[in-house]
Amino acid sequence: MRVPLSWLREYVDLPAGETGRDVAERLVRAGLEVETVEQLGADLKGPLVVGEVLSIEELSGFKKPIRHCFVNVGGANGTGEPQEIVCGATNFAVGDKVVVVLPGAVLPGPFPISARKTYGHTSAGMICSARELGMGDDHNGIIVLPPEYEPGTDAIELLQLVDEVLDIAVTPDRGYCLSMRGVAREAATAYGLPLADPALLDVPPANSFGYLVKVDDPAGCDRFVARTVVGVDPNAKSPIWLQRRLQKAGIRPISLAVDITNYVMLEVGQPLHAYDKQRVDGPITVRRAAEGETLTTLDGVERKLAAEDLLICDNSGPIGLAGVMGGASTEILDPAAGPGTTEVIIEAAHFDPVSVARTAKRHKLPSEASKRFERGVDPEAARAAAQRAVDLLVLIAGGTAEAGVTDIAAPHPVRTITIAADLPDRVAGTAYGRETVTRRLQEIGCSVAGADVLEVTPPTWRPDLTDPYDLAEEVIRLEGYDNVPARMPNVPPGKGLTEAQRIHRRIGVALAGAGYVEVNNYPFLGEAAFEALGLEPDDRRRRTVKLVNPLNDEEPSLRTTLLPGLLGALRRNIGRGNTDLAIYETGTVFLPKDELSVAPRPAVDHRPSDEELAALDAALPDQPRRVAVALAGERLPSGWWGKGDQASWADAVEAARTVARAAGVELTVRQGQRAPWHPGRCAELVVAGTDRVVGHAGELHPRVVKALGLPARTAAMEVDIDLLTADGPQKVNGPAVSGFPVATQDVALIVDAAVPAAEVEAALRSGAGELLEAIRLFDVFTGEQVGEGKKSLAYALRFRAADRTLTADEATAAREAAVAEAVSRTGAVLRGA
Known part of the structure; x- marks a missing residue:
């Protein structure tokens, strides 16, 4: 809403020295959004x-x-x-x-x-x-x-x-401010000055001589006022003052009758429409559209009408879309194109906001009138607006107002809101007092009765006031949001983080400490992501939860794996020149249940019952927590110190071990096969001592790398955190620091190439006993020296006692026991024996 300051001063006697910026500041403090203050003629100089x-x-x-x-x-x-x-x-x-x-x-x-x-x-x-x-x-x-x-x-x-124009962004709940009357009311309240209400006019009562109007749909039109002016000079032009006010408000002057209806709409807030009486056939009727009806609107477009459209009709059919736009068949005629209009019917009606909004949207026909009806128009302003338009036509065009007044009004129940007098105090956390609350509510047009409990009747131009908290907000904004004290809320003490939250944080800290950078991706994907990952048609990850209203039609489903988003982030970073990457993401995936159920639609006026909440939970998909990493480029950078290390499947496996250590769980790594990993470089991650597979890690399949545009040998890992911690919270202990020296023994074992290194390591651990502190595989060798189909695995064993220094015999005995167990369980042969 564009508000010329010179026009605003007609209704509020603002102090002489007040500039547009001063007024804007007051209105902003009162809760209006003044976007700009335009200085018209600021650089204009005569003569x-x-x-x-x-x-x-x-x-x-x-x-x-x-x-x-x-x-x-x-x-x-x-x-x-x-x-x-x-x-x-x-x-x-x-x-x-x-x-x-x-x-x-x-x-x-x-x-x-x-x-x-x-x-x-x-x-x-x-x-x-x-x-x-x-x-x-x-x-x-x-x-x-x-x-x-x-x-x-x-x-x-x-x-x-020369003028100043305030450009106000009117929010949907403040429809009354789409008029000079509404903004003037806010300005008068902000300055504590009286308001010269332009709608306070002497209006003759309704009588039987007015133009005949029939309202067949009182729910869609609960008020219809019609006035007639005859003897209008068709050549009369809009005076300069009227044209200039329209121009400053952003409306182009067209003709006198149209300019007057636009002017009154801006002044009072009531949209009007002017009909050429001589082109209206019979009585005016307000009804819904019939099947197959059409209407040519003022913009010259023939529109096919829907059954929900509310129409203004005469005997010939539709002559206007109610509250949106008039029809071309009854428009005011331009005297330059033939005989001009000499008799005018003024329509001032009140239409259902929802009906007008749907009609304007359906026909893609937003208008100044529909914008106001959608936000709520004062039904009691219709009579005054029609009278104001009649007065201007008589004054400027030399017309004569007919004595007939049509005013059809459906009964309106009085809206009363009960509010505790101290509710604004409790909402704002300050003390206004009952007198201040009463005064502020009266300033916005409410009638107030009562003492500790107030009975408040909102004015007809404020349909947004429906709740006690609406009234509390009015008091607070008029008293000034900047006067509301800043106080910390009294928060009851909590129980701290849950165990799941602690594990989640420990995992994030551990991965960050290992050099990974966290990313957050949208949880949406489509079939193209599964194709790129090379998933089989029967892969359970292809079973997704689809959204009814997706943000992107190509990604209509919720993710069942973190890898598509993570690898997409990897690709985008590489495309922008970041070639050495180690990133991770934690989050939930969404797995549909085998038996689908439809969620009930709970009521909004009370809390759902326990049965309804249980049904809602049952309809939700399973949402396990996952963590995934992706690596490409150099894990350790090259430099003057030498060549760095390329990221590989081993780094992805170590990331999984890092996650497990943070959760207090030990992993066993064995060979696996699962898309999108390379079948020969895929590790299956199992909780030690169980057969519970919690994830996979390794190098991505070359076809996946090519499909996604990633560097060769890109590695990734994904672990289900909920499965990893399914045994309950684990105690995470810090490393023990012993004061006694360590004894290191190396052992090299020759085994069949098909024997997993993890199985050999498990046998060594079992045989070494409690003196074994750590074991590390440091070399894998194949060749003629060990024989065809064989491999040599070299391990470093660290032995230490907590209470003494080990002797050489004790360390050797523990080593020999470890080797014996490995020989017994895996068929290993001690190399060099």
Whole structure:
């Protein structure tokens, strides 16, 4: 809503020194969103005067029309002689009154004016168009003024070129502020000044002589006021003051009748429509559309109507979309195109906001009227708005208001809200007091009765006030949000983090400490992601939970694995030049249950029952927590110190061990096979001592790498945290530091190539006993020396006692026991034996 400050002052006697920014600051404190304060004519400087065209000479020989004019500007040029001006516009004639800017003036831009030689003549000034004066975008011709203005009259004041305009972003709950009346009410309250309400008019009561109107759908139209003006001068033009106010408010002047309806809409907030009475066939009827009906609206488009559309009709059929746009068959006629309109019917009605909103959206036809009806219009303003339009038509167009007044009104129950007088105090955490609460509610138009408990009746222009907390908000905003004290809430002590939250945090800290960077991706994917990962058609990960309203039609499902999002982030970073990457993500995946159930739709007026909550939970998919990593490029960077290490499947496996250690769980790694990993470089991750598979790690399949545009040998890992910790919370102990020395023994064992290293390691651990502190595989060797189909595994065994220094015999005995167990369980042969 654009609010000219000069117009606002008509309804509120603002202090003389108040600028637009001062008013904007007050309105912002009252809760309105003032986006900008536009300074009209800030760089405009006179002389800018009314001129009378004395003569016109058409110059020939040029590519466009050029006219050499002499214009009477009175004494504004200091000599009283006619002013010589060259002009390219052709929409004026000798005797017309025009706007002339003289040398020394500055037009908006800024654009200084001086006398200059052009087209063989001296042009001492300009004859101005609306766009050159900053009045609008119309540049089709210069401004032709009414004949009553004398040459030399100051045009800056005449055209109201200097003003300030507040541009207010009106929120949906503040529909009343889409009018000067509404904004003026807020300004009056903000300044503590009286309001000159433009809707307080003497309106004659309804009678039987008014134009016949029938409302067949009182739910869609609960008020319809009709007034008639006859004897209207079809050639009457909108006066300059009316045109300028419309222009400043952002509406283009069209014709007198239309301009008056737009003006009253801006002034009072009630949309109006003007019909040519002579083109209306019979009584006006308000009804819903019938199947197959059409309507040609004022924009010249023929529209196919829906059964929900609320229509204004006569005997010929639809003549308007109620609250949206009128029809072309009854529009006010332009006298330039034939006989003009001399009899006008003014419609001021109140339509159902939902109906208007749906009709405007269905026909893609937003209008100034529909914007107001959607947000709520004061039904009691219809009579005053119609009277105001009638008065202006009589005053400007010389018409006569007929005595008949049509006013059809459906009964409206009185809305009363009960509110505790101290509710605003409790909401804001400060003390306003009952008197302040009562005064503020009365300032917004409410009637208030009661003491400790108030019975409040909201005004008809505030349909958004439906709840005690709405009233509390009004009191708080008018008292000033900046006056609400900042106080910390009293939060009851909690129980701290849950065990699951602690494990989640420990995993994140451990991975970050290992050099991984956390990323967060959208939990959506589509079939293309599964194809890129090479998943089989019967892979359970292809069974997804699909969204009814996805953000992206190509990704309509919730993820069943973290890898698509994680590998997508890896690809985007590599595409931007980050080639050495180690990233991780933790989050939930969504796995549909085998037996699907439909969730009930609980009511909104009470808490769902335990049975309803259980049914809602049962309809939800399983949402286990996962952690995944992805690596590419160098894990350890190259530099002057030498060549770095390339990230590999071993790093992905170690990331899984890092996660397990953070959760207090030990993993056993064995060979696995699962898409999207390379079948020969995929590790299956198993909780030690069980057969519970919790994830996989390794190098991605070459086809997956190619499909996703990733570097060769890209590695990844994914672990189910819930499965990993299924045995309950594990105690995580810090490493024990012993004061006794360690005894290191190396052992190399030859086994069949098919024997997993993890199985050999488990046998060594079992045989070594409690003196074994750590075991590490440091070499794998194959070749002729060990024989075909064999491999050599070399381990470093660390032995230490907690209470003494081990002897060489004790360490050797523990080593031999470990080797014996490995030989017994895996068929290993001690290398070199």
